[in-house]
Amino acid sequence: MGSTISMALLFVFAVLLLNAHLGSCGCFKRIFAFGDSIIDTGNFRSGSIWGPPYGGTYFHHPTGRCSDGRLIVDFYAQALGLPLLPPSGPEEKTGKFPTGANFAVLGSIALSPDYYSKRYNFSMPHWCLDWELGSFKTVLARIAPGKAGTKRLLSESLIVFGEIGGNDYNFWFYDRQRSRDTPYKYMPDIIARIGSGVQEVINLGAKTILVPGNFPIGCVPVYLSGHKTNNSADYDQFGCLKWYNVFSQKHNQLLRQEVGRLRSRNPGVKVIYADYYGAAMEFFRNPKRHGIDDPLVACCGGNGPYGTGRGCDQNAKVCRDPSRFANWDQVHMTEKAYSVIANGVLNGPYADIPLLHAC
Secondary structure, eight states: HOOOOOOOHHHHHHHHHHHHGOOOOOSSSSEOOOSTTTOOOOOOOOOOOGTTTTTTTTSSOOSSSSSSSHHHHHHHHTTOOOOOOHHHHHHHOOOOOOTTEEEOOOOOOOSHHHHHHHHHHOOOSSSSSSHHHHHHHHHEEEEESSSHHHHHHHHEHHHHHHOOOOHHHHHHHOTTTTTTHHHHHHHHHHHHHHHHHHHHHHTTTTOOOEOOOOOOGGSSSHHHHHHHOOOOGOOOOSOOOHHHHHHHHHHHHHHHHHHHHHHHHHHEEEEEOHHHEEEEHHHHHGGGTOSSSSSSSEEEESSTSSSSOOOOOOOEEEEEGGGOBEEEEEEEBBBBHHHHHHHHHHHSSSSOOOGGGGO
């Protein structure tokens, strides 16, 4: 009888070990996140994202996420054994946020709107990193008052710092009347602002910060449709626009360098670079391996060559099975694509410290 019980206990222990990576890391008590629509879990309170067909795959109703289902940050939370991250906005003044909060807002930019209006006479949305960090500090002062309280709370937390900065380029590139070379001029300022933002949360007491790079924007349907050319030399072997992917790679190169500087400046702090570009290229290089039919075509939109033509709303043409698609609404990705990217960051090789090994 005793040996039977011992064998049973050993079996249970083995099962627990084998499944430890599925959600019992336990080393982070909460997650705080910043960024734009790639990570916003419901702070942007209007628009078509609050109507069907958004949210249909996992939640079975719209949740304010720009996808058919879960986002990358949702997969992080589940893998770390935490509840899905609530948006900060609805309870900013009252919520205790025991397992963290999401300050990301759809349309957010890294630099301030004034930066663009003064230098380039260009109008940008008012949501920006300054606003998100300001809101974060206001919440911290309430839920963890005093320097010691803030440091203790943040030392037990994972900070997901973006992706942020993509919209500083997107909004400019969407206006095709303007020179596409200009964003190269302000790219260093975007990188510097991301770096200073990361340093701000480190100064507050954060010990683990994930800093994601930009996606291969030359593979995004809205870019492929809006910047379509008749010159085959403008496209790579996957059908993506070369110039825009090279641009994304330059941003990521500078961001990696900034992450290196932050590490050298802050010994004892883990600043992790997440290679969203490389992780996303997995389903452009090998779509069939991930069960994706054509990664360049949007699931929700129109009848154009890239599934584009109109916006994604309840009257739009929607594919039958979003899990066969990488792109959801011509700009944002499907839950399936986000799961591939998240797995590459959680388990490697698309983070210089795989997130599940960062405990």
